[in-house]
Amino acid sequence: MNQGFLKLLLLFLFAVCSTAYAQDHNFNQSWLFLNEGAEGAEAINFDDSGWRNLDLPHDWAIEGPFDEKYNARCGGLPFYGTGWYRKHFKTPEGAEGKIVRIEFEGAMYDAHVWVNGEFVGRRPYGYIGFEFDISKQLKYNGDDNVVAVRLTPQNLSSRWYPGAGIYRNTWLKVDEPVHVAQWGTYITTPTVTDEKAAIQNETTIQNKTNQVVTVEIKHEYFSPDGKLAANISESLDIEANSSTVSGLFCYIDKPQRWDLETPNLYEAVTTITQNGKVVDTYKSRFGIRTISYTTEGFFLNGKPVKFKGVCLHHDNGALGAAVYRRADERKLQIMKAMGVNAIRTSHNPPSKELLELCDEMGIIVQDEAFDVWKLAKVENGYNVFFEEWAERDLKDMIRRDRNHPSIVMWSIGNEIIEQKLKQGGWRMAKMLNEYCKEIDPTRPTTAGFNNYPNPYDNNMAQQVDIAGMNYKPSKYSEVHENYPQLPVYGSETSSCTSSRGVYHLPIEKYKTHESKQVSSYDLIGPPWAYPPDIEFHFHEKNPHIMGEFIWTGFDYLGEPTPYGGKDNSTNGMWNADWPARSSYFGAVDLCGFPKDRFYLYQSQWTEEPMIHLLPHWNWKGMEGKTIPVYCYTNCDEAELFLNGKSLGKRVKGKDFTTLKVKFLRYEPEMFDSPYRLSWEVPYQEGSLKVLAYKNGKAILEKEMNTAGKPAKVSLSVDREEIDADGRDLAYITVRIEDKNGNLCPMANNLVNFELEGAGELIAVDNGNAATTEPFQASYRKAFSGMCLAIVKASKTAGKINFKASSKHLKSDEIIIQTK
Ligand code: GAL
Secondary structure (H helix, E strand, C coil), rough: CCCCHHHHHHHHHHHHHHCCEEEEEEECCCEEEECCCCCCCCCCCCCCCCCCCCCCCCHHHHHHHCCCCCHHHHCCCCCCEEEEEEEEEEEECEEEEECCEEECCCCCCCCEEEEEEEEEECCCCCCHHHHHHECCCCCCCCEEEEEEEEEEECCCCCCCCCECCCCCCCCEEEEECCCEEEEEEEEECCEEEEEEEEEEEEEEEEECCCCCEEEEEEEEEECCCCCCCEEEEEEEEEECCCCEEEEEEEECCCCCCCCCCCCCCEEEEEEECCCCEEEEEEEECCCCCCCCCCEEEEEECCCCCCCCEEEEECCHHHHHHCCHHHHHHHHHHHHHHCCCCEEEEECCCCCCCHHHHHHCCEEEEEEEEECCCCCCCCCCCCCCHHHHHHHHHHHHHHHHHHHCCEEEEEEEECHHHHCCCCHHHHHHHHHHHHHHHCCCCCCCCCECCCCCCCHHHCCHHHHHHEEECCCCHHHHHHHHHCCCCCCEEEEEEEEEEECCCCCCCCCCCCCCCCCCCCCCCCCCCCCCCCCHHHHHHHCCCCCCCCCEEEEECCCCCCCCCCCCCCCCHHEEEEECCCCCCEEECEEEEECCCCCCCHHHHHHCCCCCCCCEECCCCCCCCCCCCCEEEEEEEEECCEEECCCCEEEEEEEEECCCCCCCCCCHHHHHCCCCCCEEEHHHHCCCCCCCEEEEEEECCCEEEEEECCCCCCCCCEEECCCCCCCCCCCEEEEEEEEEHHHHHHHEECCCEEEEEEEEEEEEEEEECCCCCCCCCCCCCCCEECCCCEEEEEEEEECEEEEEEEEECCCCCCCCCEEEECC
């Protein structure tokens, strides 16, 4: 054998031997599901032949049907009961002698897991991920294994729709006995300058052998453009059956910062080598940035940033709680278009996807752990698990999430009832704060307090680094005076309610309308709430306030306030206004269609000139009567024209509305809103046009025409090309238009859908919060002239032909390509 060939062969052999075994297998495919009690279904030989075959992530409750017997407060959907999932599988080849773990990123809730009939563990909190080592329970050599998961979500366990099922991704992870632990790297950047950034990497390495092992750990850091920016390594010993933490420190030159405009991300590739053999390769994404909180505000990379924030629940409307990366991405894109730069993950750990997207899109995150501690908000809530699980859940949330540059604070709770206690509440806050600091001392802690001044008087607010204020803008200055060192922000604000495209005249007060809709003049909310303008006003008066997180960016399932109050005849159910079953709080409806409020925030939060006009201009029967017309714009002034005739100019911040903003609270601060322009217009059908001026120049216009009779269905899709990965989505907007293409603002025509080709129609909606029409159907009525169809790509590339038709209307078709 010639020398060269021998060398090559050795090199090849070495390369093969050096390949780490570590493999993460996506474990979502082909589960069996039964949505009812199935006594003994954990048993290995249980007869599951009649069960439904499906892929995860899966939310069984979103399939419906809506029913009054379920709590409208939780969406009026069948989210409680017992759900069983079973999966038959063969252990991956070569896994014998390795460590095999099953990981669930989230299961709603109280998951109990068995492998081959043996109980391997439990995890009650539905919002946290967990894994179990199942190496011992598995059968190797090609024999059948079965994993069984029992979920038992309870009625009266949530204040909103929690979803039900294994609703996040699932993995089967095969590793060498020596490997990086779950969420095993913790990367921080203790000092950052333009010249260099210090990178500290604490990595937990597990040794599941019965011997002391010596390993080499190496980190390679790759810059956003994929170039090697730094590397470092060390050798260390790990005791038998234990773990150790390697702390390695190095510098990256000329760091490219993670910022809102340039969300640069680095990658750390960690390699563990044992006896010359690579036993694990572990990738972690991180960002280099600095954050600081002062009484002057929040600073990102030394620059002041105000939170233009939204609170978001985890559901994605008609898709329920099941994770779809594209659904989260679209949600965030719509929020960004509104001017949003910050998300509060009310009131629980979000999906991994949401955080990855915030990293990629340059959005700040407040990661929130709990809505409740020991004192209950609902009788079967997390309070029943708190004592035993809170420490684990909170620490796991931080371990899971602490490499995300987007996260800038940890929230230990929202409107916790313990605020009201004279004693005791602060001790729990102190304890939770310490848990956070133990796992991540680099970020501040916070909580959303709504019981001002209680949490300040009883020492609870002082336990977190930053006390968030829920719904107390008129107290910002007082808190600042009393606690001059405390950074202050609105952790939850406004809670204004509205239904897209619905206007009632005269404008009603809170909860008076038989339609179970809320007028969209953006003035109405429950007793603790107030219109967005109030918050804008107090932020102007208190420039040191770090910003706000409005309740909410998107409508969500459940909590149909102001409807759906407690119905005493039904034992704790909140069905008083059935079928009101989802929220009215969103600036955007459940479909992702902007309501008027979206534009009010956009007028405060964005620079690019914009203008918006409301209401619609179809008021047959109201001829000559006064219609209040609002214009939201970030320009200086605007002029309104009715059928070509000027109705005058209004100057922003100066010419107050002629319609008094009646329901603003916090007297004596009652004021006409300087954030809206308005006119009282005697109705006449035709064209209503507004012209916006900046520096005296007309730069933008918006025209609305009285729509004629519905004549056609009109389709548009968010993306004409999507991935053929079995998970990507196309969102199709359906409009009912007159013959000239004007939206018919009150149309409620029934639209039928047909789909052919490389996809599937998986959900429909119209944003109506008070209807029991199913989300999974091939038809939908329009609401305020619009509805939505959500199409999922199949795994085979091809064309999707999508058609929408409606009786007496011209139909429309659209083609989506999947690749
Ligand atoms: C808050 C609460 C939110 C939501 C909101 C509705 O008090 O923190 O979860 O219920 O009210 O206005």
